Amino acid sequence: MQELEVAGQGSVRVSRKDNDVVVIxxxxxxxxxxxxxxxxxxxxxxxxxxxxxxxxxVVTSAEPYLGYLHRCFxxxxxMVDYPGIVPYTDRMDYLAGxxxxxxxxxxxxxxxxxxxxxxxxxxxxxxxELNRIASHLVAIxxxxxxxxxxxxxxxxxxxxxxxxxxxxxxxxxxxxxxxxWIGGLSFDVPADFPKRLKEFVxxxxxxxxxxxxxxxxxxxxxxxxxGIGIMPxxxxxxxxxxxxxxxxxGVQWDLRRxxxxxxxxxxxxxxxxxxxxxxxxxxxxxxxxxxxxxxEESLNIIEQCISKMPGSEGFDAxxxxxxxxxxxxxxxxxxxxxxxGELGFYIQSDGKSTKxxxxxxxxxxxxxxxxMKDLSKGQLIPDLVAIIGxxxxxxxxxxx
Amino acid sequence: xxxxFNNIKTGAVTIATGMGITLKHxxxxxxxxxxxxxxxxxxxxQVDGLCTLQYPREAIPTxxxxxxxxxxxxxxxxGCGQCVRACPISCISMETIKVTPDDLxxxxxxxxxxxxxxxxxxxxxxxxxxxTCGICVSVCPTECLVHTPxxxxxxxxxSNMIYHFGNLTRLEAEAKQxxxxxVQAQAAKEKQAAAAxxxxxxxxxxxxxx
Amino acid sequence: xxVSAIPQISLPFLMGNSLNAWSDALAGLTISWxxxxxxxxxxxxxxxxxxYALTYGVYGERxxxxxxxxxxxxxxxxxxxxxxxxxxxxxxxxxxxxVPASADKFLFVVGPGILFVGSFLxxxxxxxxxxxxxxxxxxxxxYAIGIVAIEVVGILAAxxxxxxxxxxxxxxxxxxxxxxxxxxxxxxxxxxAMMAGTLDMQQINLHQSGPYGFAHFYLFQSPIAWLPFxxxxxxxxxxxxxxxxxxxEAESELVAGYFTEYTGMKFAVIFLxxxxxxxxxxxxxxxxxxxxxxxxxxxLGALALYDWxxxxxxxxxxxxxxxxxxxxxxxxxxxxxxxxxVDQLMYLCWKVLTPFAFIAFVxxxxxxxxxx
Numbered sequence: 001m002q003e004l005e006v007a008g009q010g011s012v013r014v015s016r017k018d019n020d021v022v023v024i025x026x027x028x029x030x031x032x033x034x035x036x037x038x039x040x041x042x043x044x045x046x047x048x049x050x051x052x053x054x055x056x057x058v059v060t061s062a063e064p065y066l067g068y069l070h071r072c073f074x075x076x077x078x079m080v081d082y083p084g085i086v087p088y089t090d091r092m093d094y095l096a097g098x099x100x101x102x103x104x105x106x107x108x109x110x111x112x113x114x115x116x117x118x119x120x121x122x123x124x125x126x127x128x129e130l131n132r133i134a135s136h137l138v139a140i141x142x143x144x145x146x147x148x149x150x151x152x153x154x155x156x157x158x159x160x161x162x163x164x165x166x167x168x169x170x171x172x173x174x175x176x177x178x179x180x181w182i183g184g185l186s187f188d189v190p191a192d193f194p195k196r197l198k199e200f201v202x203x204x205x206x207x208x209x210x211x212x213x214x215x216x217x218x219x220x221x222x223x224x225x226x227g228i229g230i231m232p233x234x235x236x237x238x239x240x241x242x243x244x245x246x247x248x249x250g251v252q253w254d255l256r257r258x259x260x261x262x263x264x265x266x267x268x269x270x271x272x273x274x275x276x277x278x279x280x281x282x283x284x285x286x287x288x289x290x291x292x293x294x295x296e297e298s299l300n301i302i303e304q305c306i307s308k309m310p311g312s313e314g315f316d317a318x319x320x321x322x323x324x325x326x327x328x329x330x331x332x333x334x335x336x337x338x339x340x341g342e343l344g345f346y347i348q349s350d351g352k353s354t355k356x357x358x359x360x361x362x363x364x365x366x367x368x369x370x371x372m373k374d375l376s377k378g379q380l381i382p383d384l385v386a387i388i389g390x391x392x393x394x395x396x397x398x399x400x
Numbered sequence: 401x402x403x404x405f406n407n408i409k410t411g412a413v414t415i416a417t418g419m420g421i422t423l424k425h426x427x428x429x430x431x432x433x434x435x436x437x438x439x440x441x442x443x444x445x446q447v448d449g450l451c452t453l454q455y456p457r458e459a460i461p462t463x464x465x466x467x468x469x470x471x472x473x474x475x476x477x478x479g480c481g482q483c484v485r486a487c488p489i490s491c492i493s494m495e496t497i498k499v500t501p502d503d504l505x506x507x508x509x510x511x512x513x514x515x516x517x518x519x520x521x522x523x524x525x526x527x528x529x530x531x532t533c534g535i536c537v538s539v540c541p542t543e544c545l546v547h548t549p550x551x552x553x554x555x556x557x558x559s560n561m562i563y564h565f566g567n568l569t570r571l572e573a574e575a576k577q578x579x580x581x582x583v584q585a586q587a588a589k590e591k592q593a594a595a596a597x598x599x600x601x602x603x604x605x606x607x608x609x610x
Numbered sequence: 611x612x613v614s615a616i617p618q619i620s621l622p623f624l625m626g627n628s629l630n631a632w633s634d635a636l637a638g639l640t641i642s643w644x645x646x647x648x649x650x651x652x653x654x655x656x657x658x659x660x661x662y663a664l665t666y667g668v669y670g671e672r673x674x675x676x677x678x679x680x681x682x683x684x685x686x687x688x689x690x691x692x693x694x695x696x697x698x699x700x701x702x703x704x705x706x707x708x709v710p711a712s713a714d715k716f717l718f719v720v721g722p723g724i725l726f727v728g729s730f731l732x733x734x735x736x737x738x739x740x741x742x743x744x745x746x747x748x749x750x751x752x753y754a755i756g757i758v759a760i761e762v763v764g765i766l767a768a769x770x771x772x773x774x775x776x777x778x779x780x781x782x783x784x785x786x787x788x789x790x791x792x793x794x795x796x797x798x799x800x801x802x803a804m805m806a807g808t809l810d811m812q813q814i815n816l817h818q819s820g821p822y823g824f825a826h827f828y829l830f831q832s833p834i835a836w837l838p839f840x841x842x843x844x845x846x847x848x849x850x851x852x853x854x855x856x857x858x859e860a861e862s863e864l865v866a867g868y869f870t871e872y873t874g875m876k877f878a879v880i881f882l883x884x885x886x887x888x889x890x891x892x893x894x895x896x897x898x899x900x901x902x903x904x905x906x907x908x909x910l911g912a913l914a915l916y917d918w919x920x921x922x923x924x925x926x927x928x929x930x931x932x933x934x935x936x937x938x939x940x941x942x943x944x945x946x947x948x949x950x951x952v953d954q955l956m957y958l959c960w961k962v963l964t965p966f967a968f969i970a971f972v973x974x975x976x977x978x979x980x981x982x
Contacts, residue, residue, distance in 0.1 A: 025953075033775065035775050041865065042861055042862050042865060043862040043863065057779070057952055080488045083535060084486070084488035084533075084535060085488075086533070087488065087531055087533035087535070088488070144948065145862060146862045147862070147948040147949060148853060148854065148856065148860060148862060148947075148948045148949025149946070149947060149948035149949075150675070150679070150945060151422055151425075151675075151678055151679050151945050151946060154679040154680065154681065155679070155680070158451050158680055161451070162444075165437075165438040165443075165460070166438060168438065168462070168463060168466065169438045169439060169463045169465070171467075172463070172465045172466050172467030172534065172547065173466075173467045173532055173534075176531065176532070176533075178533040178534055178535070186534060186538065187465065190439065190463075190465070192439070192441075196438065196443065196444070199443070199444040200444065202444075203444050203447055210421060213417055213418070213421060214417075214418050214421045214422075214946070215418075215948075217414050217417070218414045218415070218417075218418055218947065218948060219407070219410050219411035219414045219415065220411070220415070220854055220947055220948045220949070220950055220954075221948045223950070223951070223954055224948060224949075224950070224951055224954075380951065380952065380953070381779070381863055381864075382857070382860070382863050382949075382951045382952065383951070385862055385863050404961075408962065415943075415946070415947060418946045418947060419942060419943070419946050421946075422678040422942060422945055422946045423678075423942065425677065425678050425679070425680055426674070426677045426678045426942075428680075429676075429677035429680075449680065450676075450677070450680050450681060450682055451680050451681075452680075452681045452682045454682065454685055454686075
C-alpha cells in the first residue's frame with residue numbers, strides 16, 4: 001500500500017482506490033490546530049481520546065489514547081480462581097458478555113480437556129448468537145446516531161431490549177450473565193425458551209428489514225459512509241483485524257467457519273462479505289453492511305439450533321462442570337468469534353494453583369482500533385466520526 | 401449527467417421511504433406494548449406501538465430466576481463460609497462461633513434436617529459491591545443464599561446497602577463467645593488434667609517397671 | 611391624541627376585512643408621548659413565539675419525536691407531561707450563568723442577543739391575518755430574506771467568543787452554510803414574488819385569495835411553482851440549521867456546535883431563536899406559495915366554505931396552522947434522516963439547488979409571460 005505523508009502539506013483530503021492513495025481535494029496550507037476529541041465526546045463510544053491535528057476540517061493526523069477504562073483485568077485474573085474469572089470477562093466487552101464468557105470457557109476447557117454435553121453446546125450457540133445480534137444492534141444504532149440519525153438508534157434499542165429479556169430469562173441477568181460456566185452452564189434454559197425464541201425470530205425479521213430500509217438504504221447514509229475509511233484487505237490482515245472489520249475488507253474469515261468450535265460445523269450459515277456493488281469493499285458502509293447481514297445469519301443459526309437441539313430430559317447443565325478447576329501445568333490459547341472479531345484468551349497454568357498463572361486477553365477491539373491512525377489521515381472530521389463508529393469499539397474491551 | 405439525476409432520484413426515493421416508516425410509527429403511537437414479562441405467553445403479541453414504560457408505576461417484571469438482590473435465609477445457614485471464600489469480590493463478611501454442645505438443640509437444624517454447628521453473629525452482604533455473579537449461590541451447600549428477583553433496591557445512604565443477616569445480637573454473641581471460651585477452657589483444663597494424669601500414670605508405670 | 615385613540619381602537623373590530631386595519635389602528639395608539647401601540651405590535655410576535663415555542667416547539671417536538679421512535683416522551687410533569695417545558699424553563703432559569711474564563715466576554719454575551727433579534731425582526735413583516743401585519747412594507751419579502759442574515763453575525767459572535775474549538779467549527783460551518791443557502795432560497799422566493807408582481811407580503815397574500823380556496827394558491831396555480839417551493843423548503847432547513855443540515859450543531863461531531871459553552875438563559879435564548887426562525891421560514895413558505903392567511907377551503911355551490919372560513923381571526927388560524935404543518939414536516943425530517951457532511955451540504959446547495967432555482971426562475975418568468 002502506498003503511504004501518503006499528509007502532515008504539514010495543508011488540507012489534503014485523501015481516499016484509497018485500488019490500494020493507492022488518491023488525493024481528492026487539496027487546499028492551501030493554513031495553521032494547524034490541535035483538536036482533542038474525547039475522552040468526553042459524544043461519538044468516541046466511551047472514553048477514547050483522539051488527539052487530532054486539523055487543518056480546517058481536514059484531520060492531518062489522529063492519535064488514539066487509551067487506558068481511561070483500564071481495570072487491571074489481566075492482573076486481576078491472577079488473584080481469582082478459574083470460575084471466578086467468568087463474571088469478569090462479561091465486563092470486558094459488556095455488549096457481548098455471552099461471547100466473552102464462551103471464549104474464556106473454550107480456553108479453560110481446552111486446558112482441562114473436558115467433553116461438553118451436546119445440549120450445552122447448542123444453548124451456548126443460541127445465547128451467543130442472540131448476544132451477537134444484540135451487540136450488532138448497538139453497533140448499528142450508535143453508528144446511526146454518529147451520523148445524525150436518531151430514530152434508527154431507538155429502534156435498535158427497542159429490539160435489543162427483547163434479546164436482553166430473553167437472556168435475562170435464561171441466565172437471570174440482563175447484561176453481565178455468568179451463564180456459560182467452565183464445562184457447562186449455570187442453568188438449563190426455561191421450558192418455554194425455544195418457543196419464545198422462535199417468536200422473537202419471527203418478530204425480528206421484519207424489523208430488521210425496516211431498519212435496513214430506514215437507515216442502510218438511505219441515500220444520505222450511503223453518501224456519508226461509502227468510500228470513507230477504505231482499508232485494503234492486505235493491510236487489514238497485517239493489522240491483525242478480525243471479525244466484521246476484516247470481512248468488510250472482503251476477506252472471508254470467520255472463526256466459526258475457519259477454526260470451527262462447538263457445533264458450528266453442523267450448522268448452515270453464510271459468512272457475508274461485501275460484493276462491492278452497493279459499497280466500496282473495505283469502506284465504512286461495507287463494515288456496516290456486514291453487521292446488518294450477520295444479524296440475519298445469526299437468526300438462521302438460532303432457528304437451526306432450535307430444531308436440532310436435544311431435549312431437556314435428564315439434562316444437567318452442570319454435569320460436566322468440574323468441582324475444582326486445577327488444570328495441569330501448561331498453556332493454552334482459546335479463541336472464539338466475538339461480534340467484534342477474534343477474542344482469544346491465553347492462559348498459563350502452573351499445575352498447582354486454582355488460579356491462572358497468567359491470563360492474557362487478545363481483544364479484537366484493541367487490534368481493530370490500532371489502525372485508527374492510518375485510517376484517519378486526510379479525512380474530514382465528520383468522516384473521522386464515521387470511521388470510529390464503523391470500528392465499533394467497546395472501550396471496556398480495549399482497555400480491559 | 402445521468403449519475404447526477406440518478407443521485408437526486410435515489411435520494412428523493414429513499415428519503416420518502418424513510419419518512420414513510422417514521423410516519424407509520426407516528427400513527428402507531430396509539431398502541432402500547434404493555435408490561436408483559438418475557439415469561440408471559442403473549443410477550444410478542446403486541447409488537448407495534450410505544451414500548452416505553454413509566455418505570456416506578458409500570459415495570460417489566462423480572463423473571464422468577466432473576467439474579468439480583470442477594471438474600472440469606474439465616475435459619476438454614478450452617479456458617480460453613482464457602483460463599484465467603486468463593487466470592488470473587490469479597491462482598492460477604494462472616495463471623496462464626498462454634499456452638500457449645502448444650503446449645504446444639506437451641507441452635508437448631510436446617511430445614512433439611514442438618515444440625516447447625518455454628519452461630520453466625522455476623523453475616524453481612526455489601527450489595528453495593530455485589531456483582532450478582534451467582535458463584536456464592538452455586539457453592540452454598542444448604543441453598544440458603546439466594547439471588548432474589550428484586551432488582552430495585554437503591555438507598556440514599558450507602559451504609560444501608562450493607563445487609564445484616566446475623567442470627568445473634570452483639571450481646572448474645574459476646575455471651576456465646578464467653579460461653580464457648582469457658583467451655584473450651586474447661587475442655588482444655590480437662591485435657592490438660594487428663595494429659596497430666598496420663599503422664600503421671602506413665603511415669604508411675606515406668607517407675608514400677610523399673 | 612390619547613383621547614382620540616380610543617374610538618380608533620374600537621373601530622377595527624367592526625371593520626374586520628379592511629387590510630391592515632387592526633395593526634394601523636394599534637400603531638396609532640399612544641398614551642401622551644409613549645407609543646404604546648407600537649410596543650404592543652412588537653410584543654405580539656414575541657408573545658406568540660414564546661407561547662408557540664413553549665407548546666408546539668419544545669413540547670410538540672419532544673412528543674412527535676417520541677411517537678416516531680416508539681417512545682412516550684415527557685409524561686411526568688402535568689397530565690401527559692404538558693407542563694414539561696415550564697419545568698425546563700424553571701430549570702434553565704436556576705442554572706448558573708457561566709461565562710468561560712477565557713471567553714471573549716463581550717462577544718459571548720452579545721452573540722445570543724443578535725441571534726435572537728435577527729430571528730425576530732422578520733416577524734415584523736409577517737401578515738398574521740388580513741387585518742394584522744406588524745409593518746406593511748412594500749419590500750416586505752426582501753426585508754425578511756435580508757434580515758435573517760443578521761443571525762449569522764450572532765452565530766459567529768457566539769462561536770468565536772466562546773473560545774472553544776468545537777464552537778469555532780460550528781460557527782464557521784454555520785456561516786458558510788447560511789450564506790450559501792441564502793442564494794437558492796432567495797431565488798426560489800423571487801419566483802413567488804414574480805408571480806405576485808410585488809414584494810409586499812400582504813399583497814402576495816391578496817393575490818392568492820379567491821372563492822376557490824386552495825386553487826388560487828401559487829402552488830396550485832402553476833405546476834412550476836412546486837420547484838421553487840421544494841427548493842425553498844430544503845434551503846430553509848439549512849438556514850435554520852435543522853436536520854439533515856444541522857452540521858453547525860452536530861452533536862456527534864461538534865458536541866453542540868456554536869452553543870457548546872452556553873448555559874442557563876443564554877442557552878434558552880439561542881433555543882428560542884431557533885424555534886423562532888423555524889416558524890418564520892415556515893410562515894414565509896406558507897405566504898409565498900400557500901396563500902398565507904387565505905382559507906384553503908373552496909366555495910362549493912351552497913356550501914360557501916371559503917366565505918365561512920375567512921376573516922381576520924380565521925386568517926390568523928390559517929397562517930399559523932400552515933406554519934405549524936411545515937414545522938411538523940421539519941421535525942419529521944429531522945427524526946428520519948442522518949446528517950449530511952459539510953462538503954455534501956455545499957454540493958447540494960451549489961450544484962443542485964442553485965441551478966434548479968435558476969431553472970425555476972426562468973420557467974416561472976416564461977409561465978408568467980405566456981400563460982394567462
